Amino acid sequence: MIPSGQPQPQKVTAKYRSQFRIYVDIMHVIQRENNEAKPTRILYGANLSHDRLIKYLDELKALGVIQETGTDDKVYSLTQKGIEFMNNFRKVESFASAFGFKI
Amino acid sequence: MEFIASVIAIAVAYQALRGYNLSKERTLLYLNLSFVLIGAGLLVDGLSDLIVLLARGERGFLFVFNLGYTINFLAQLLAYGLLVFAYLYQTRSPSSIALAALPVMFIQRNTLTELILIFLLVYVATQTAMNYSANKNVNALLVFGAFASLSIAHLFFLLYILIPTFFPLAHIAQLFGFLLLLAMLLRVNQPA
Numbered sequence: 001m002i003p004s005g006q007p008q009p010q011k012v013t014a015k016y017r018s019q020f021r022i023y024v025d026i027m028h029v030i031q032r033e034n035n036e037a038k039p040t041r042i043l044y045g046a047n048l049s050h051d052r053l054i055k056y057l058d059e060l061k062a063l064g065v066i067q068e069t070g071t072d073d074k075v076y077s078l079t080q081k082g083i084e085f086m087n088n089f090r091k092v093e094s095f096a097s098a099f100g101f102k103i
Numbered sequence: 104m105e106f107i108a109s110v111i112a113i114a115v116a117y118q119a120l121r122g123y124n125l126s127k128e129r130t131l132l133y134l135n136l137s138f139v140l141i142g143a144g145l146l147v148d149g150l151s152d153l154i155v156l157l158a159r160g161e162r163g164f165l166f167v168f169n170l171g172y173t174i175n176f177l178a179q180l181l182a183y184g185l186l187v188f189a190y191l192y193q194t195r196s197p198s199s200i201a202l203a204a205l206p207v208m209f210i211q212r213n214t215l216t217e218l219i220l221i222f223l224l225v226y227v228a229t230q231t232a233m234n235y236s237a238n239k240n241v242n243a244l245l246v247f248g249a250f251a252s253l254s255i256a257h258l259f260f261l262l263y264i265l266i267p268t269f270f271p272l273a274h275i276a277q278l279f280g281f282l283l284l285l286a287m288l289l290r291v292n293q294p295a
Contacts, residue, residue, distance in 0.1 A: 020126055092122035092131075095291045098242035100234030101130045101193060103122065 021103075022046065023065075026056055027078060027086055030066060035077045042076065104274050105149030105175075108281040112142035115284055118291070133189035137182040144178025147171050180216060183223035190230045217261045224254040245287040252280030 017025070029045030030037040037045075043053050057076065060066045065082035069075050078086065096103045116138035123131040151171020158164040228250035235243040259273030 088121075088125060091291055092118075092125050094242060095118050095288075096122055096126075096128070096131060097234075097238065097240065098246045098287050098291065099134060100230055100237075100243070100246075101128070101134070101189070103126045103128045103131070 022048070022052075022056055023060060024086075024089055026053075026060060027065065027082055030076055030078055031083075031086055035083075036069075036075050037077075039074055039076070104278045105145045105152065108278055109142045109145035109149060111281040111285045111288075112138045112145060114288055116142060118288060130189045130193055133185050133192065137185040137189070140178045140182035140185070144175035144182070147178075148175035176216075176220070180220050180223075183220060183227060186227050187223050190227065214261070217257070221254060221257050221261065224250060224257055228254050242287050242290055245283045245290070249280045249283040249287070252276050252283060256280060 025046040026042055026048075029042050032045070033041055039053060039057070042048075042057070043050060046053070048056065057066065060082075061068065065079055065085055066076050067079050069077055093103055116135050119131050119135035119138060122128070123135055148171045151167045151174075154171075155164050155168045158167075228247065231243065231247040231250050235247045253276070256273045256276035259269040259276060263269035263273060
């Protein structure tokens with residue numbers, strides 16, 4: 001219990017990104033890099049730690065929206081399904097933002 | 104006019120549902136439900152007008168006209184209440200969210216509820232105006248224009264009790280509002 005009289009710490013309100021938003025951010029970075037992005041690029045672009053990046057890349061691969069290409073260096077690109085998803089997402093984002101809603 | 108507005112409202116609802124299915128963002132679900140209510144209300148109103156028109160305005164059918172208008176009015180009251188809730192939900196302010204439930208307490212049509220409906224619409228129009236001033240986007244401008252036009256339409260619906268000239272003007276303003284929403288939908292869905 002915090003004794004009375006002492007200054008209480010200010011409540012920090014952090015807004016966390018949803019898993020969906022992180023997926024979109026990763027795919028957006030890949031698309032921005034001409035559909036060929038190295039893990040380091042994605043890591044910085046999507047602002048993720050290495051462990052979380054590996055986890056999300058595996059999940060996106062399992063969903064069939066990205067694929068791993070390249071032999072020596074790993075390179076990620078969007079699949080046709082991923083490109084279609086991003087096209088749909090852009091429309092939805094534009095629609096929601098017209099009303100002032102964030103997704 | 105009601106039929107055209109109804110089809111546009113359902114198209115907006117469908118787009119919001121697509122967005123919800125993709126992102127699972129609740130505000131889009133509220134937007135969908137809101138426009139489903141608006142579309143259904145306008146459809147019922149349009150159908151009741153058509154019935155009265157086909158019955159050539161016989162006195163016995165006038166209650167259908169009133170019933171249709173009342174259903175449309177209540178649907179809009181709930182719909183705009185839901186839209187206000189969606190905007191308040193986004194700010195995650197529980198005390199203010201309770202305010203959005205206010206229209207439910209006045210679930211009957213009279214001058215007071217007409218004023219509450221206009222208040223809700225003005226609130227939504229203000230939110231969309233703030234959104235436009237923040238991102239200066241044409242789609243945001245169209246949505247703001249639509250809700251501003253709908254606010255004016257409902258003000259005219261209220262004033263027509265005193266001055267009948269406002270009745271056609273209200274319908275024109277309402278249709279114009281929905282046409283602006285249609286323009287926004289077409290812009291959003293145009294191929295990149």
